[in-house]
Amino acid sequence: MRSLRLGMTAVLVGVASACSALGGDDTDPAADLAADLAAALSEHSLGDVPLGDEAQRTAFAELVAPLDEVPVVVDVVDVLEVEEEGRAEATLAWRWEVSDAAAWEYETTVALTQGGDGSTWVVAWSPDDLAPGLAEGETVGLRTLTPQRGDITGDGGAVLVTERPVLRYGLDKTKVEGTQVARSARRIARILDVDAAAYAERAEAMGAEAFVEAVVLREDDALDVLPAFRRVPGALAVRDTLPLAPTREFAATLLGRVGPATAEVVEESGGRIVAGDEVGLSGLQARYDEQLRGSPGTAVVARGADDVLRTLFEVPATDGADLVTTLSPDLQQRAEDALATLGAGAPAAALVAIRPSDGAVLATANGEGAAGADLAATGQYAPGSTFKVVSSLALLRSGLAVDDVVSCPATTVVDGRSFKNYDDYPSSALGDIPFVQAIAQSCNTALITNADRLDPSDLSAAAAALGLGVDHDLGFGVYFGQVPPAETETGAAADLIGQGTVLASPFAMATVASSVVEGRTVLPVLLPDHEVQQVAPQVPLTGREAGTLRGLMRAVVTTGSGRFLLDVPGEIGAKTGTAEYGEPGAAGDLPTHAWMIATRGDLAVAVFVETGVSGSQTAGPVLEAFLR
Template sequence: MALSVVVAVALTGCSDDGKAKDTGQQAAQDFLAAWQAKDIAKAAGLTDSPDQAKTVLTAAQTQLDLRQGEYAPGAYTKADGDKPATLEYNAKLTVQGIPNPIEFKSSVPVVKVNGKSVVHWQSTIVHPQYTDGAKFKNSRDVPDRAPILDRNGQKLAGPTPAVAISVWPAKMGGDAEAIYAALADPVFDKDIPKLRDAVAKANPDNAVPVVTLRQDVFEAKARAKLAPFGAAIIIKDIVLQTSDKAKQLVGTVGEATSEILQKKGYENAGAGDQVGVSGLQARYQAELAGIATSKVTIQGAGDAQIAVLAEIQGKPGTPVKTSLDQRVQALAEKVMAENNGGKNAAIVAIDTKTGQILGAANNPANGANTAFTGQYAPGSTFKTVTSAALLQAGLKTTDKAPCDNTLVVNGQTFKNYDGLEPIPNADFRTDFAESCNTGFISQRDRLQNDSLTKTANDLFGIGQPWDVGTSTFDGSVPPAESANELAASMIGQGRVAASPLVMASVAATIESGTFNQPTLVTEPAPPGKLASKPLDPNIAAQLKALMQNVVQNGTASMLKGVGGDVGAKTGTAEFAENGEVLTNGWMIAFKNDVAVAVFVEKGKSGGSAAGPIVQAFLSAV
């Protein structure tokens, strides 16, 4: 056994011709692989000068603001006398803020140390002209950020004087705790533990962004708090894009952080740039920001330029145009603020002829964009879609459909909303006007389990992917798996889910007779917009008449006095919370060529909770 082990070791150390195996190529390749994986400690450990290698590799990566380095091995040359073995490699560097990769060739020398092949460290491994004491410099001149416009080309987000505040870790010293205490003031709205972590991980000589404040706020509430800390606080005057209208849609701009810069769309941005943080400002970061005029160089002693690695002529940002109407947007925000009853709520208004979004607002105004991304059972507002499916199946609005107190489906009892008295001789038109659940469910045998799915998808685009220019929830109407689930789906319960935007689109489709996918951004037009699709004219006319009758003779009678051609549908959707059954209030409506949807979380009913908001909006639109 001992002999076989000795032989095995001997065999692994020799080549076929009896000469020692050259392990230099593998050593160099391992170094490049670790370097490419950003494991600098491992790469440095494969050299004959680990500490120096780690220092230089780390500095080079920081100086470049390197997103990713690719180092492809090339030709290998064996050692020859005093000349070390070398492995050539092709570098392809993706540098933050530089649109195109920087490419060059260099080489990795390899020597033997105590019989082991290791990389012979020298700075020129990083780049042939990156000699000892050299450094990379990435100079950038950022263009002004382009504006976000309304449908008439007027600015929604415009320039505002502001101050970008950063800390300089190397200068914080003994004042660090006092600085953190000052920045804990609410005016800075900063997560201090997170800031501590960012400072700990940062290069001591790299600024760490803290917050951006409007200049008037900074002067009034912040300057004095930071004055004692001198050079440890970096204050930079900037021009910030802010919006007074449609803030949740337009979004915000702030100083780029390392986390933001790793996201798709931020490749052309650099540390310290003002970048989109949310909303359209984030979605269209690349278009709005443009490209900075940049120059990447290697500099030697006294900042003398040794080499130019990249030089980019910048381009100004491109404005983003939206479909928003500033008058309608202001009205949506006003009626939402004045009529929400202290509850979470949302409103969306759409041009029925085009699908273009005219305005949207939420309560709270600084919370989630429920108007576009909320996912809720739409309740009886979904009876518009159910009615379309029933009409397709041959139902006539004059067909008898008694409105009983309750209706049992396979042992499950469905009931109407509190206060609705039985209507024994009701026809379907009356059931729609009074929002009678039992009258609707009594017609379930006309439908297949997937009928509502097909109608929602084919006629109203629900469940198809909409690219309106920002994040949305586009609805879900899965096929029913039982008669009970079909019954629930018919009245907008069960697994049916929609956003206010989806239900506003339903109202718009019924008013115009054509499904036009909602859009928020018109230039640049989002790709993949769904094609417009007209409804059967007979069905469209009947659906419109049903909604008009809800105003004249049904649950939306509060809209009678708003003027114009008005139709509506109320909705009250049940949901369970902590063992209690609660309700959300809905209403969808149209007036002439404007459609609107309102959602009120935990509203008692559609008429009482959403009705006043719709009434105030349509009265003034």
């Protein structure tokens, strides 16, 4: 029928003409019918348009239903009279707005026939009037084309996060029925360590052909559960991939995770994300989800009786772009391993490593005790004696020299408050000692007795010169600390030894160490493509000042509280720190944070343990494990 129509001699009849060769009077019923048909089709329907076969109205509704949400505009291009009496052809132009990126445009030719009375025209509808080449019995539908998620890369282009194999463990309900569904679900839940009651309830509520996912595990993590899992009726492990780092712990808090979009994410997306989409849910994966996720594509497909799919039109997916970071795979793993030496049940801990020459953040790790919080970058803690690097700079600027003799009594009193040195401070380093030894041994009282050398803003100015206390948007959450001017004498004394109102994150203290190495205020960089406007300190760090600070930190290792690092390869500078916090324990003593910062060549490191004995005894071994 179609090939015969296309071969007939045709005469063009103007669609908008008031006088038609088809009608022979002031009306054009075929053109009017074509216009009505185009209007109905633009509403995803055949409307009330008269049909030669009424069964086609229902068939069309079922055929076009999968495209109901796709806007379409259908226009009449022309109506042609053919030689065979009572027949005409309407050419229709279709435009489906399949996506914002592209429209599906084409033309079809629909046969119009005149009824027996000579006045009524009807549409002789067939499937390929909807789309060229669509055959009887085929159905149409939309398929979402999933883009490839971008990787997260590290120092030197090393791939950190990419698609890695996983197993989706769950229950295949096509293999069990009745009471066995709940029994199998509970067994699976116990093996996989998920809530058995909740999982069994979900399994019973889902359809008879559902796969009820319980948990997704890396292939390596899943090996120990496989033997017991396989013995459960209906248990099924489905192979898949997910964007994952090399290990489960590897920069987990910073990098974040990818998973099914939550209801909140779907709602906030404004239609860009639908239920079931895989999106970034935390960390960099969430913040840069749009870049990493790319844009899905869409395909209009025809499915034949043999279930073979045929693509009618396609808008390709746009793959996500990689997110470039400066993390070093080797140093990040070394940081994770060093924190693991604290053992199971250890308190919260973190380690940050920076390359001073370009500010590259090479490692930022959180121990198991951090419970998923990014303490490395955003923790807010009193830095204790690691802050004496800042205090030293302020005192050097006041005119104090490294060889000047200062008084280091066992205790000192400021405005009625008593200050002392840490419990195991060496008695041989009490009394009048050179300032360099006061820093090497970490004498609190020596610094406090020199507090009157400083104006209220001197300490915050020295901190800013070393990169502490000045906020920057680095493209991810970072706390750079605070060093507000002291309001009381006791506050000024406490601030000098890293207590009082002074706060810092491990990231901020690694920045301080980096600035000492480089001889300038270092601005850390994790995301090279993220532009940061650095705020220059009012009093910049000079090379001479930095050289003196490096000498003080080296003395900590050669003669002071960091002597245990002497046999570690390389010339290491360091500073230990202990800071009281919280409420007194049963013995009346306050718990203490343990800190240590260090430098070696083009590397600066900060280690923090939330609760420890001291910087050298608790944070020190972690630092040593990392440096070795």
